[in-house]
Amino acid sequence: MTLLNSTSSVLDRELRAKLRTPWPYIEALADPLLLLILFAPLVAGLGDVPGLPSTDTVQWFVPGMLVLMTFTTSAFIGSGLQEERQAGSFERMLVTPVNRAALLLGRVLRVVTIVAVQAVVVIAATVPFGLKLHPDGILVAIVQLAVLAAALGIASLVTGLVLKNAYAFWGVIAIFYTPIIVTSGALLPMDLAPDWLFAISRINPLAHVVEAQRHLFIGDLADPSIVLGFVVALAVAAIGLAIGTRAMNRIRL
Amino acid sequence: MIHAQNLTRRFQLKNETVEAVRGIDIDIAPGEIVAFLGPNGAGKSTTLRMLTTLLPPSDGTATVAGFDVRRDPVEVRRRIGHIGQGNGSFDGLRVSEELYTQGRFYGLDRGTARARAAELLDQLDLSEQAERDVARLSGGQRRRLDIAMGLIHRPGLVFLDEPSSGLDPQSRANLLDHIRRLHRDEDVTIVLTTHYLDEADAVAERVIVIDHGTIIADGTPDQLKSKVSGDLITVTLQDPGQASAAVDVAHRIPTAHEIQPQSDGVAFRVEHGDIAMPELVRALDRAGLAMSGVQVQRPTLDDVFLNLTGRSLREED
Numbered sequence: 001m002t003l004l005n006s007t008s009s010v011l012d013r014e015l016r017a018k019l020r021t022p023w024p025y026i027e028a029l030a031d032p033l034l035l036l037i038l039f040a041p042l043v044a045g046l047g048d049v050p051g052l053p054s055t056d057t058v059q060w061f062v063p064g065m066l067v068l069m070t071f072t073t074s075a076f077i078g079s080g081l082q083e084e085r086q087a088g089s090f091e092r093m094l095v096t097p098v099n100r101a102a103l104l105l106g107r108v109l110r111v112v113t114i115v116a117v118q119a120v121v122v123i124a125a126t127v128p129f130g131l132k133l134h135p136d137g138i139l140v141a142i143v144q145l146a147v148l149a150a151a152l153g154i155a156s157l158v159t160g161l162v163l164k165n166a167y168a169f170w171g172v173i174a175i176f177y178t179p180i181i182v183t184s185g186a187l188l189p190m191d192l193a194p195d196w197l198f199a200i201s202r203i204n205p206l207a208h209v210v211e212a213q214r215h216l217f218i219g220d221l222a223d224p225s226i227v228l229g230f231v232v233a234l235a236v237a238a239i240g241l242a243i244g245t246r247a248m249n250r251i252r253l
Numbered sequence: 254m255i256h257a258q259n260l261t262r263r264f265q266l267k268n269e270t271v272e273a274v275r276g277i278d279i280d281i282a283p284g285e286i287v288a289f290l291g292p293n294g295a296g297k298s299t300t301l302r303m304l305t306t307l308l309p310p311s312d313g314t315a316t317v318a319g320f321d322v323r324r325d326p327v328e329v330r331r332r333i334g335h336i337g338q339g340n341g342s343f344d345g346l347r348v349s350e351e352l353y354t355q356g357r358f359y360g361l362d363r364g365t366a367r368a369r370a371a372e373l374l375d376q377l378d379l380s381e382q383a384e385r386d387v388a389r390l391s392g393g394q395r396r397r398l399d400i401a402m403g404l405i406h407r408p409g410l411v412f413l414d415e416p417s418s419g420l421d422p423q424s425r426a427n428l429l430d431h432i433r434r435l436h437r438d439e440d441v442t443i444v445l446t447t448h449y450l451d452e453a454d455a456v457a458e459r460v461i462v463i464d465h466g467t468i469i470a471d472g473t474p475d476q477l478k479s480k481v482s483g484d485l486i487t488v489t490l491q492d493p494g495q496a497s498a499a500v501d502v503a504h505r506i507p508t509a510h511e512i513q514p515q516s517d518g519v520a521f522r523v524e525h526g527d528i529a530m531p532e533l534v535r536a537l538d539r540a541g542l543a544m545s546g547v548q549v550q551r552p553t554l555d556d557v558f559l560n561l562t563g564r565s566l567r568e569e570d
Contacts, residue, residue, distance in 0.1 A: 088339020
């Protein structure tokens with residue numbers, strides 16, 4: 001089986017299962033919209049703060065929300081892989097001639113697809129809140145979110161694969177969740193941060209993508225942060241894929 | 254179909270190396286139906302996992318369906334079906350979907366995968382459940398779906414790891430029927446592991462007894478049983494007080510051995526229980542001993558295991 005054929009078969013199975021259980025995705029969509037309703041007014045009320053535009057806080061806030069939505073949709077998929085491993089269906093697939101890397105890639109493509117659709121939905125839903133649309137910027141922004149989803153998805157799968165047990169997996173998530181969200185700058189600008197906290201945000205891939213997204217949403221396509229956002233996301237994806245392919249070839253059940 | 258030499262698997266546990274499989278040699282010809290019998294932890298499943306490419310051997314070689322498990326694992330996978338110990342299907346997917354996508358994993362085109370899935374659902378009595386979420390299947394139905402998934406690509410060799418464990422007696426009998434039919438009608442070579450004696454006895458034409466990672470016996474159930482020396486005859490008397498007289502009678506029966514006095518009679522083994530029976534009845538009569546009952550038991554595979562290891566397999570349950 002070629003990688004392409006295998007991946008499309010795995011994606012097919014993944015989509016069938018997940019499209020019928022929509023709750024995780026309702027949750028993933030509700031989260032950014034609730035933040036927009038409950039948290040964005042607080043941000044708007046901050047007034048003159050470094051890193052915040054004086055007006056148009058919606059335009060500043062929505063890109064960060066999209067990045068958080070991408071994170072919550074793709075960063076936990078490793079636990080699904082662990083569940084299938086525990087149950088026996090993963091073993092069943094490992095005895096088929098299906099390409100083993102495709103067992104990861106099919107899952108990654110599922111979250112990429114879903115993140116892209118959700119991004120369109122969230123963007124459309126925020127127009128009534130005053131979001132101004134810059135079509136070419138938004139197009140690039142969605143592509144970038146898809147790349148980020150792939151990077152986070154593969155990282156999550158690798159974590160699930162290497163750690164094997166669910167407690168360890170959720171333990172890692174619990175340790176990294178808050179630092180990743182806070183230092184992404186999605187909720188409040190990192191310009192407010194003391195130097196040490198700002199330094200941490202520089203090693204958070206999400207922070208770079210948040211900055212890139214903010215430029216894309218005001219139609220500022222020439223800003224170097226956009227390329228940096230892509231580079232960071234692609235680097236995470238490449239590292240994840242390298243470790244993941246290795247782990248899949250060495251897997252022992 | 255299977256040719257394995259010195260197959261060995263070691264696991265590293267904390268500070269010690271555990272040898273789960275210790276240099277096993279196996280040859281299985283096309284068309285055989287073979288059971289690996291042994292207690293839990295004997296190394297049956299580890300052996301199976303090496304033969305199905307899930308686990309690389311630490312040592313030794315194995316050729317399965319014409320290909321080396323280490324050099325050409327993908328070619329082996331194309332040619333074998335494997336029904337593992339767990340649930341092959343995952344909650345949230347429908348029966349027909351799991352079967353169809355399994356076909357796609359083996360490279361069947363969409364039309365063939367769909368047609369083959371429908372055919373197997375019919376064969377394994379799952380047509381009515383085709384559109385049901387696998388989470389809502391009974392244990393027996395779920396196991397039959399596992400078997401259907403293992404057969405989607407028409408493999409000539411099928412491995413089943415503890416196929417009936419956890420099933421109720423009726424589902425178990427039904428499952429074994431399906432396995433027998435597969436072997437008889439479709440000429441599929443079958444290798445299964447089990448720690449149930451009656452299962453090995455009922456399904457397999459050849460039993461390989463594995464204990465502590467080595468093969469301790471290999472043959473047809475009848476051959477293995479004939480190694481246990483003879484049939485067991487148990488005599489109960491109307492008057493328990495005459496038990497010692499019955500022991501004396503037993504000593505005079507040709508080929509009688511392992512004579513054990515019982516509280517109300519005697520038990521012993523003879524070469525052929527059916528031939529010894531009339532002789533025994535006459536001898537007891539001559540000695541004036543009145544029987545209240547007599548039993549002849551052919552040796553079971555448990556006797557075989559007991560004979561070989563000094564332990565009973567039944568104690569494992």
